[in-house]
Amino acid sequence: MTAQDAGEVLIVTGMSGAGRTTAANALEDLGWYVVDNLPPQMLRPLLDLSELAGGSLPKVAAVVDVRGRDLFAELPRITQALRHGRHLRVLFLDASDDVLVRRFESVRRPHPLQGEGTLLDGIHRERARLARVRESADLIVDTSNNNIHQLATRIVDLFATEGSARHTLTVMSFGFKYGLPSDADLVADMRFLPNPFWVEDLKSLTGKDDAVRDYVFGQPGAVEFLDAYVAALQPVLAGYQRENKPHSTVAVGCTGGKHRSVATAEELARRLAALPGVAVRVKHRDLGRE
Structure with a gap:
């Protein structure tokens, strides 16, 4: 099987707290093979594996985000290189700062880039790191007004195969x-x-x-x-x-x-x-x- 014959690849990224886990779960329910918290450098081996697997991995989604620490900086370059010869899209999930703050406060977890600062400090650092990724994304979904069920429905609407069962x-x-x-x-x-x-x-x-x-x-x-x-x-x-x-x-x-x-x-x-x-x-x- 050639790269052109291989299945679809989706990179799921975006702001922490914007719904990456919900999106990943919805994609998995649709039959996608989903890998969470994947360093960008592992995308090429994952795509190679999907080509070798043939029809058993027709659709692959990888959640890539700032939890990858300094490795995440390579995502724009790696994504651009992988686009040649593969049906690859990037889904960017976003939400307003005040919504992200409320979501983090509701689960009582720190932002991954917060460090010794505030939640907003971490959010602002993340926005800066993700600016290039957001600009080159194929799909941007703002989840500010969505609960987890509404977001899952939006993902199904975007990625369900026409005529497939919901x-x-x-x-x-x-x-x-x-x-x-x-x-x-x-x-x-x-x-x-x-x-x-x-x-x-x-x-x-x-x-x-x-x-x-x-x-x-x-x-x-x-x-x-x-x-x-x-x-x-x-x-x-x-x-x-x-x-x-x-x-x-x-x-x-x-x-x-x-x-x-x-x-x-x-x-x-x-x-x-x-x-x-x-x-x-x-x-x-x-x-x-x-």
Whole structure:
């Protein structure tokens, strides 16, 4: 693989307290390989590694900042050299001085360049060191008016691949007699429908079988419930995307987790997979238990 064929590279830098960690976490959730607190001199070996890794490291992000001490001064020169032959961008995160002061005071940590001075002294020193980097940045994001959730959403908006999922939904069937799933965000109870377990021809089958599925959705209220539940979940899942909640689990239960819940989970997943920005996976927790 040549450098031109290698994947995208993003350098995340900017003011301390402006949200580098939040941005890095959001990028990681999008599937980027993220390295934090990397000295600029290690960027070339990282890019070489990404080329050798081929498709397993299609997108690499490196957080580079003044924690690298005197090594950080080399960032503009190294970045310029690396731009030749690679799709490389620099994201600079910034915020106003008063906002940065409040953020540092809220976590009760000193600024990395504060030394024996005040918070503002450290902020001013950092601005001076970052001036050249800011001028050459491809993207500048001012986070002064953003909380961590809003910033994460902005990062997703900037770097999510067109058409890629912004939320991963797990639809999980389970049996109430084995306990509620501890990681469920929402729970649907299908025990209001007759149990196929008591139908001799269906007892040994599961909700994946057509005969069970037809029986479950042939019961009064079954399709009406499914229609209404899908409609109720649509604004919830859209809201999760707006709030940058990357994962959620909808648990669908019946008595043993074999018939009604399995059939409903499969159909629910099929319908929800059509929603924009949502990737759906199905898990049958208790299928196969005695």
